[in-house]
Amino acid sequence: MASEIVVDKLVKRFGHATAVDAISFSVDQRETVGLLGPNGAGKTTTMRILAGLSPADGGTVQLAGLDARTQGREVRRLLGVVTQQDGLDVEISVRENLTVYGYLCGLSRQASATRADAVLTFFGLEGRANDEVDALSGGMKRRLAIARAWMTRPRIIILDEPSTGLDPHSRARVWENLAELKAGGVTVLMSTHYMEEAAVLCDRVAIMDRGRILALGPPRALIAEHAGRGAIEIRCDEAQRDAVRAALTAIAVPWREMGAVFSLPDEGADLGPVATLAGVQVHHRPAHLEDVFLRLTGKELVDD
């Protein structure tokens, strides 16, 4: 299948810091690819370059066969972009955010108005059409931002952290809308630091850290390749945490800690010294993407 997005040796520096370090990847037509990584991994910078909001320092980006550097306007005609800040205009109504954007993109006032009503209905916002943007919940604002990007029926959608900061219910609604768009045949590049989001929405996931792509593949394949033996979960009393940490350090395996639960990839290491500590339970569980990240980087994903 033809590639809709081709990124080749893309480089971006801010002063002496290299935000994107010669990454290459491609996204097929109708495919959804997620960039997964902690803050500072280079996800947002990569997406801003693709959206034409940031000039690259090296490498090339092609979208639908167009060169992003020299054909920015043509590229943006095919793109729907949802930036991390929803970027909504708070001085105009919910519906006007859509109509004004549609008109800016070249639709006639009439066509933009008709399209806005259809899009509002699709995103379940028709009841809020004439409300102030600030009266919307965080989840609704997010959906409105995605709705705005969908005004021109773009071939490609670029989404920067579509559900960050949303409650589980709102997140599920955003995912539902995105799944519908995807079913409609649009190509999606998104960033996230939620493993679950990547696993639910993405056909393939690029695991990023410090401006590089460490691994790229379908979520299940990544798990099978990098954490195929599953993961170990260690539960202990608060009082035992230091002892568990000391034991794990001695065994020299990477782990992450959430509360008093330790999680580590099952690499066949002998956990005897931990298991024998008083009040400590050791379980084996199937691995997920978070374990892949830990395995590849030796650190936790969410670092903020």
Place this chain on the structure above:
Amino acid sequence: MTEFRLRSVAGVVERHRVATVRTWKVALTWFLIEPAFVLVAMGSGVGQLVVEIPGHGPYSHFVTPGIIIGMVMFHALFDSAWGVFNRIQQGAFETQLTAPVTVTELAAGEALWGGIRGVISTLAIGGLAILLGWFPLSALPVTLLVSFVVGVQFGVVGLCSASASPSMSALTLVFTVMATPLFFFSGSFFPLEVLPDWVEPLAWIAPLTPGVHLARGLAEHSLDLSHALCALYLVAFTLLLFPVAARMLRARLVK
């Protein structure tokens, strides 16, 4: 070099049209109520004490073109300095750039809106002044044109300020250090000749002065070479500053 498209500029202006129509009740107070207080206080209040300005006639007639053009400046700055700064902070400008629109078109749309706001302002306050008998109807059409250019001029000034301001408090300097002094020292309220000799030339190069001088010349039906020079200065100032404003906005938005 990407081509410049007027349709994109119209798209940027459309946002302001929609926002203004939406808030028309509040907009009415900006365009008419507040400037009416200034006009009546100066024309009727101060005009009672200062009966006549030598060579210019009644004070109310003298001060009206100054207030008309001063208000154009405030209107243009309000949207292009405050408005643009706020929308940069809220990410709304970034959103506009995700459309097939260039930074130059975005800047042009904002500057053009400054001109349109200037025209609306002059229609409102000029209309009131005509009813009061302080401004001749015959001078209105060309004064609208001057208002448009002054509006674009300060729209461009506002864009530079908004793009350069790191914070809201820095942006207030545009009003405290620039707009308010300009409003009072550009010949709006008294002839520049009364200023100390060393200040007068400075007042003549202040960017609001040419607009005020032109509007007054039109109102008094006495145009001479000085007005032609003012028109030239006004247009040159605006045309030269626009590319600077577009570059500053690009530096702020595209990193």
